Amino acid sequence: xxxxxxxxxxxxxxxxxxxxxxxxxxxxxxxxxxxxxxxxxxxxxxxxxxxxxxxxxxxxxxxxxxxxxxxxxxxxxxxxxxxxxxxxxxxxxxxxxxxxxxxxxxxxxxxxxxxxxxxxxxxxxxxxxxxxxxxxxxxxxxxxxxxxxxxxxxxxxxxxxxxxxxxxxxxxxxxxxxxxxxxxxxxxxxxxxxxxxxxxxxxxxxxxxxxxxxxxxxxxxxxxxxxxxxxxxxxxxxxxxxxxxxxxxxxxxxxxxxxxxxxxxxxxxxxxxxxxxxxxxxxxx
Numbered sequence: 132x133x134x135x136x137x138x139x140x141x142x143x144x145x146x147x148x149x150x151x152x153x154x155x156x157x158x159x160x161x162x163x164x165x166x167x168x169x170x171x172x173x174x175x176x177x178x179x180x181x182x183x184x185x186x187x188x189x190x191x192x193x194x195x196x197x198x199x200x201x202x203x204x205x206x207x208x209x210x211x212x213x214x215x216x217x218x219x220x221x222x223x224x225x226x227x228x229x230x231x232x233x234x235x236x237x238x239x240x241x242x243x244x245x246x247x248x249x250x251x252x253x254x255x256x257x258x259x260x261x262x263x264x265x266x267x268x269x270x271x272x273x274x275x276x277x278x279x280x281x282x283x284x285x286x287x288x289x290x291x292x293x294x295x296x297x298x299x300x301x302x303x304x305x306x307x308x309x310x311x312x313x314x315x316x317x318x319x320x321x322x323x324x325x326x327x328x329x330x331x332x333x334x335x336x337x338x339x340x341x342x343x344x345x346x347x348x349x350x351x352x353x354x355x356x357x358x359x360x361x362x363x364x365x366x367x368x369x370x371x372x373x374x375x376x377x378x379x380x381x382x383x384x385x386x387x388x389x390x391x392x393x394x395x396x397x398x399x400x401x402x403x404x405x406x407x408x409x410x411x412x413x414x415x416x
Contacts, residue, residue, distance in 0.1 A: 133225070139201035140177050140407065142185035142194025150200035152414060153226045154234045157242040159207045159215045160390075162278040166357040168390030173204050173236035175391035176407060179400045183408060189370060190412050197415040200231075212241060212277040219245025223383065227253055232414065236407070237387025239357070240267060240279040243342045244286060250383045251289045254338040258294045259286055260328070260376050262369070263344035264360035266303030266317070268310050279388075287314060296328050298372070299347040302360045321364065322372045329375050341376055341384040343369075343410070345403055355399025356388050366402060370409055377413035384410060 133147050143154055156173030163169060185194040205222060208214040219235070223246045226233040235246045240263070251257045261267075261283060268287070272278040276285070287295055295315040299322065311317040318324045332339060346356045349363035364372075389403045 133202040138177050141180040143199040143201040145198050147200045151198040152232045154201040156204035156236040157219050157238040158204050160239040161209050163239050163357050168392050169239045172389035175400045176403050180404045183404050187412050192412040216245040220249045223249035233383045235385035240282050240344050240387050243385050244282050247286050250340050258337050259340045261297045261342050262347040264302050264346040266300050266307040268307040298322050301362050338382045339379045341381050343386045344388045346388050353399050355394030357390050
């Protein structure tokens with residue numbers, strides 16, 4: 132049984148036995164390719180969440196009515212991506228075995244791979260919905276196959292062709308976009324096509340893992356991330372997309388790539404808090 136964290140995300144303090152959703156952090160950014168700092172994202176989100184209401188006027192739901200347990204951050208080995216991913220996978224597996232939904236807070240985007248491994252192990256017909264500015268489909272980055280720039284390529288090796296649905300993608304090398312044409316369902320620049328994808332997956336009744344790299348947001352709204360890319364979506368567009376996706380059979384999800392010290396205004400952390408609140412409420416049954 133997991134123990135409650137000392138400082139929880141606001142409203143996420145029910146007991147583990149009662150919880151339907153379990154939140155945990157993976158403060159890891161050792162493969163970050165540009166500006167580091169995402170390892171501090173999960174703790175910043177918890178701390179700053181107390182500037183947020185538990186009630187969402189967007190959904191007319193309140194976190195006080197949801198059954199969410201916050202188990203805090205994992206203690207990860209910053210020097211080993213292999214070790215960090217194993218720990219994330221183990222925590223995700225424990226949560227799934229206890230009949231609960233894991234929600235992971237990064238950290239850099241590589242942390243998603245650990246959670247996907249555990250979910251895929253239990254649900255081999257898994258599909259992935261991926262919101263991001265970057266394709267993350269490199270075979271390797273400077274020789275490293277375990278990198279946040281390669282995370283969707285590693286996930287593809289698990290789930291196979293046609294099961295990764297990518298949205299808002301506006302950056303990557305040529306080979307990544309060539310690979311995507313043959314192996315993933317990539318939607319560039321926006322959420323165009325999301326409604327059709329959601330409808331198809333809903334009719335098929337397949338399990339889904341949902342990963343949100345917050346740099347899908349435009350840097351005007353979210354500058355506090357390691358690799359900003361102009362041309363992103365707004366908070367409202369992201370919220371509307373989250374609500375669509377959460378109508379599916381979601382088995383696990385994550386939010387990643389907040390680097391709080393890269394935005395001294397605090398706007399990026401406040402935005403990440405609100406995205407997490409809306410995701411948790413959208414997944415609450």
